[in-house]
Amino acid sequence: MEFQNSETKVNLMRAFAGESQARNRYTFAAEVAEQNNQYHIAQVFLFTANQERAHAKVFYDHLEQLSGENIALDGTYPVNISDQVRDLLDWAVHNEMEEYEQAYPAFAMTAEQEGFPQIAASFRQIAEIEHAHAKRFQYIIQQADKxxxxxxxxxxxxxxxxxxxxxxxxxxGQCPVCQHDKGYFVKLSMAPWTC
Ligand SMILES: [Fe+2]
Ligand SMILES: [Fe+2]
Structure with missing residues (x-):
């Protein structure tokens, strides 16, 4: 199948749009977390947002041969607006699981059938990462509950x-050294670059 006429071309643009939006949603969620003094959760959102950006680039780069053209698509994308960090975390888990369980496996299968095994591999690899994202957000929810x-x-x-x-x-209630809110504390085992 010619790439130009493939559904895979459209799926790549759907994925690029989805990853780009996820990156923005997590950046907005980080702002809400900071406003609620949940700085460590803000950091998790920003860390994940950067990974969504990396996914967007992988999908976008697969479209390189169509550079200069436009791709039309239909799709559904979530509206997840709240000033409650817990809502944002719950939605994040849901959306990551939807990518992992439904969207990317379906896109991978189509790419395979249309004869684009490397693109299918990207969809499968990134689906696994979205699963890890879902588990990370789930863990953050559990820790917050505890x-x-x-x-x-x-x-x-x-x-x-x-x-x-x-x-x-x-x-x-606050850090005894710098007086920042306790929302800045994270379990040492989860802190970056801990050795
Ligand atoms: Fe992603
Ligand atoms: Fe993700």
Missing amino acids: MTTGQTTAEQWMCLNCGHIHGGMQLP
């Missing part, structure tokens, strides 16, 4: 603002 109910299990925490390491099951 914090709310006082069932924390961590013994060491890092303040993501100043790097102070706090020992104990309970967090202080």
